[in-house]
Amino acid sequence: MAKFDVIDLKKKKVGEIDLDDAIFAGEPNAHLFYEVSKMQQINRRAGTVAVKNSSLVSGGGKKPWRQKGTGRARQGSTRASHWVGGGKAMGPKPRDYTYRPPRQVRRAAVASALSLRAKEKSLFIVDAFPSEGKAKAAFEALTKGLGFTSALVVDEKKNEKLHRAVRNLANFDVLPPEGVNLESVLRRKTLVLTKAAAQALETALKKTRGPAKKEAKS
Numbered sequence: 001m002a003k004f005d006v007i008d009l010k011k012k013k014v015g016e017i018d019l020d021d022a023i024f025a026g027e028p029n030a031h032l033f034y035e036v037s038k039m040q041q042i043n044r045r046a047g048t049v050a051v052k053n054s055s056l057v058s059g060g061g062k063k064p065w066r067q068k069g070t071g072r073a074r075q076g077s078t079r080a081s082h083w084v085g086g087g088k089a090m091g092p093k094p095r096d097y098t099y100r101p102p103r104q105v106r107r108a109a110v111a112s113a114l115s116l117r118a119k120e121k122s123l124f125i126v127d128a129f130p131s132e133g134k135a136k137a138a139f140e141a142l143t144k145g146l147g148f149t150s151a152l153v154v155d156e157k158k159n160e161k162l163h164r165a166v167r168n169l170a171n172f173d174v175l176p177p178e179g180v181n182l183e184s185v186l187r188r189k190t191l192v193l194t195k196a197a198a199q200a201l202e203t204a205l206k207k208t209r210g211p212a213k214k215e216a217k218s
Contacts, residue, residue, distance in 0.1 A: 002118070006125050006195055009145040014127050017195060023205045024123070024198075028116040029108070035101050036109035036182045045097040054079045054087030106182075111205045113185040123191045125198050129153070133161035135168040142172060142192075151190035154180055154197040177201050 001018040002025035008014050019025075054060070060079025067074050081089035117123040124146070131138055142148050150171040155162050157176035166174035175184055177200035185191060193201070 004118075004123070004125050004198075006127050007146075008127055009129070009141050011146055017125060017198060019198060020202050020206060023111040023202055024114055024118050026111060026115040028119065029112045032105060032109040032112050033182065033186070036106055037186075039099050039101055039106075040181065040183050042097050042099050047095045047097050049092045050094050051088040051091035053089070053091060054081060057085070057087040060086070107205050109182045110180060110185065110201075113182055114191070114201070114205075117185065117191045120189075122189055123193070125193050125195055127195055129155050129159065129162050129194050131159065131162035131165050133165055135165045138162065138165035138172075139169055142166075142169075146192070148172075148190050148192070150188050151192050152184055152188040153192045154201070155194045156196050156200070177204065 002021050004017050004019060004024070005013045006015040006017050054077065057079045060077040060083075064075045064078050065072065077083075077086075079086045081087055114123065126146075129141075131141075142151060142153070151173075153162070153166050153172060153174045154177055155174070157163075157178070163174050163176070166172050173184060173188060177197045180201060
């Protein structure tokens with residue numbers, strides 16, 4: 001088990017916490033970062049871009065001139081793609097860009113990001129994060145008390161006042177443990193977890209490991 005110091009809002013050590021090595025002290029995996037960040041970015045694409053082809057452009061039902069005898073090239077419609085006002089040939093159509101790696105990969109990527117922050121010594125665990133629900137008080141606690149200029153704060157969903165206060169700060173993000181994802185961890189150079197949030201993340205991410213292998217019978 002990896003040991004982490006638990007600090008108060010003045011950055012003084014008040015205790016220790018043991019957390020799973022595989023989640024908070026593993027080796028960062030760049031390929032997992034690539035796969036999951038690709039998923040998060042590509043899934044933002046709406047896939048709604050579309051243009052009209054010749055069958056969707058209004059008009060053009062009548063043949064512009066007879067097939068033979070005019071000396072001009074044969075034409076079937078004034079809405080063909082080479083005509084002004086015609087449809088677009090082979091234009092984009094609505095499509096689904098959804099890409100979703102297995103859940104085990106997504107969870108392993110988050111665990112890898114937590115390990116990266118711990119390795120960089122930019123992961124801090126606070127005993128508790130009481131809040132008055134005021135952005136100014138949260139800003140002073142994070143900047144003057146803890147000395148951070150930018151960070152992701154993770155605390156339990158029930159601490160609504162903290163979430164309301166921190167989400168109004170430009171350089172700070174706040175999430176409940178169940179909302180933590182790869183991009184949110186990597187976006188900020190510092191990660192601040194409450195003790196309860198760290199334990200909740202450990203419980204959720206332990207599921208990244210598969211079932212234990214059965215020993216072969218001799």
